[in-house]
Structures are given as structure tokens and as C-alpha cells.
Amino acid sequence: MLVLESDSHPDHNGSVADMALSLNGHSLIEQCTHSIDEEGSMFIEEHLLLFLLEGDLKVTYGKQSLGVSKNEMILLNKGTLINYESSGNPEKGNLFYCLMISLKDELIKSFVTSTDLKITKQLVDVETLPTVQPMDECLIAFSQSLEPFFKNVAKVAPSQLRHKMMELLYDTAVCSDTIFQQILHLQQPVRTDLREVVEKHYATPIRLEELAYLSGRSLSSFKRDFQQTFNMPPATWIREKRLNKAKEMLETTGMSISEICYSLGFENISHFSRIFKQHHGTIPTALRRDA
Known part of the structure; x- marks a missing residue:
């Protein structure tokens, strides 16, 4: 996740404790706890979301110097070198405690395509990055929920860690x-085969913005490339493919009409029935009766 050069010299009495939760051999969440002040430099190899849970941290990032306090977070871009100064809370034995979370492209893409949140990628001024933002009660509680994982790292299953990242x-x-939009914009999407992406996902309730993201394109580039590839707008192509899939499901499965309707991303049954008849010349209930 990172390469660290520190000017502190921790002893062997446990004054510095670093533990990591790893997925597929790569460190994903690191816990850093120490009771001595530190300063040094850090090269960030992956996009890094840092939660400060105790103490204070000063980060010099390019021309910016930012202070991070207890229960605040900061997102740091990969491929950069930062200087830092950390100090603990004197009221708690000079304790400094933070979590450093590596943000993998694969996990972010998985979240974007599976969440029920309405995600819209907005314009972000990259010159303002990074920024310090407060953690709310949910993120503080999430951080606390990781404590049992660090107490028994060997027993943490990959599926558990993926669930925690989601x-x-x-x-x-x-x-x-603000932080989430920064996360979306820090990704460096690699363009993938557009036909492969839409063929794989058209039968799921996925939005055009999400398909564009998966293909490594902006929404406007996705629509333009789609038109060139299929000679029709993506919304038209997806609707026809879903209606053909709905007919197949009505004929070959025992799923109810409502289950088929919503599983394919149609908004409601009446709309589904109307466009189904326009496309196939009969309503879904009639096709089901004839099956």
C-alpha cells in the first residue's frame, strides 16, 4: 500500500504497532498505533483513505499542508510522496491511532454496480485535492467494528473483508x-470492450452511468461509441434486449411477471406490459397463459 520512511526510532516494547488485513496477498486495511511522535515521508502506491481516530496529523501534499484531527478523514492520491508529522493524545498516553485503507479499482467498480444508491459522477476540481472531511457516526462505528478483525487476522475470510469494504x-x-466524488475521480479507468460490457450487464437493473463507468468512458463518450458500434442509442438497444430476455424468461422460467419486470430493471409492471406489447404484439399475461 505504501512505502514509509520515518525519522522516529521505535523501541521493541510495542510503542509502534502496525497490523494489516490483506486480500489476495495485498494489504487492504492497515492499522497504525503508536505512542511516540513521528515525522517522515510516505510514498503512496495505492489511493489511500485515512481515518484518524486518535491524535493529530499534519500532511504536506505538494504545495498544501493539511491538519487532520481526531475523527477526521483524508483521501490521498496514489503515486505521490507526502511528508507527515503525527502526534498522540497526551490524555490517552500519547496515543496515535489511524486506519489506512487501500482503495482498489476492482472493489470500487463492484460497489458502483451493486449498490442501491443513486450514484452520479460529478465534476471535481482536482486542484482542490485532497481535503479533510469529518467522519460521521457511521464511519466511526465502522472503524470500531474492525477491532475484532485485527485481534485475529488469521481467521478473517476474504468474503468478510470484501463485505467490510462494501x-x-x-x-x-x-x-x-465530497470524499466519495473524489474516490470516483481518482480512478484511472481503462477502456474495455464496449460490446462485452453491455452484453454482460444489459439484463441487470444497471444505469447508463454505471455501464459507462465499467467501460472506462465518460457518459458522453459511452453514448457516442455505442452509437458507432450498434448504430442505435444505448437506451433503445438495452430496452429491446431486455424485452427479448423478458419473453425468453416468460417462456422458460416459473418467475412471476413482476419478478421478471423488476429483475430486468423496468420501473413498474404497467410500463413493462405496455412496451412489451409494442415490441412483441401481445401482453406478458397472454404469453404466460399460452406457455
Whole structure:
């Protein structure tokens, strides 16, 4: 996640404690606890979301110097070098405690395509990055929920850690739209095959913005490339594919009409029935009776 050069010299009595939760051999969430003041430099290899839970931290990032206090968070861009100064809370034995969370593209994409939140990527002024934002009660509670994981790292299953990352992203999106929009814009999407993306996802209740994100394109680029590839707008193509899929499901499965309607992303049954008849010449209930 990071390469650290520190000017402090911790002893061997546990004054510095670093533990990590890893997924597929890569550190995902690191816990840093110490009772001595530190200063040094840090090269960030992955986008890093830092939660400060005790103490104070000064971060020099490019031309900016930012102070982070207890129950505040900061998002740091990968491929950069920062200087830092950390100090503990004297009322708690000079304790300094933070969580450093690596934000993998794969996990963010998984969240964007599975969440029930309405996510719209907004314009972010990259010159203002990073910023310090407060943590709300949900994010503080999330941080506390990780304590049992660090007490027995060996027993943490990959599925548990993935679940916790989805929970983190959900809480962050709800808590701070500023930080979450920064997370979306820090990604460097790689363009993938557009046809492969839409063929894989058209039969799920996914929005155009999410398909564009998965294909590594802006929404406008996605629509333009789609028109060139399929010779029709994406909304038209997706609607026809879903209606054909609905007919197949009515004929081959025991799913109810409402289940088929909503599983394919249609807004309501009356709308689904109306456009189904326009496309297939009969209403879904008639097709089901004839099956």
C-alpha cells in the first residue's frame, strides 16, 4: 500500500504497532498505533483513505499542508510522496491511532454496480485535492467494528473483508459526498470492450452511468461509441434486449411477471406490459397463459 520512511526510532516494547488485513496477498486495511511522535515521508502506491481516530496529523501534499484531527478523514492520491508529522493524545498516553485503507479499482467498480444508491459522477476540481472531511457516526462505528478483525487476522475470510469494504464505501458515500466524488475521480479507468460490457450487464437493473463507468468512458463518450458500434442509442438497444430476455424468461422460467419486470430493471409492471406489447404484439399475461 505504501512505502514509509520515518525519522522516529521505535523501541521493541510495542510503542509502534502496525497490523494489516490483506486480500489476495495485498494489504487492504492497515492499522497504525503508536505512542511516540513521528515525522517522515510516505510514498503512496495505492489511493489511500485515512481515518484518524486518535491524535493529530499534519500532511504536506505538494504545495498544501493539511491538519487532520481526531475523527477526521483524508483521501490521498496514489503515486505521490507526502511528508507527515503525527502526534498522540497526551490524555490517552500519547496515543496515535489511524486506519489506512487501500482503495482498489476492482472493489470500487463492484460497489458502483451493486449498490442501491443513486450514484452520479460529478465534476471535481482536482486542484482542490485532497481535503479533510469529518467522519460521521457511521464511519466511526465502522472503524470500531474492525477491532475484532485485527485481534485475529488469521481467521478473517476474504468474503468478510470484501463485505467490510462494501460497507465502508456505502458509509462513505452517505457520510461525505465530497470524499466519495473524489474516490470516483481518482480512478484511472481503462477502456474495455464496449460490446462485452453491455452484453454482460444489459439484463441487470444497471444505469447508463454505471455501464459507462465499467467501460472506462465518460457518459458522453459511452453514448457516442455505442452509437458507432450498434448504430442505435444505448437506451433503445438495452430496452429491446431486455424485452427479448423478458419473453425468453416468460417462456422458460416459473418467475412471476413482476419478478421478471423488476429483475430486468423496468420501473413498474404497467410500463413493462405496455412496451412489451409494442415490441412483441401481445401482453406478458397472454404469453404466460399460452406457455
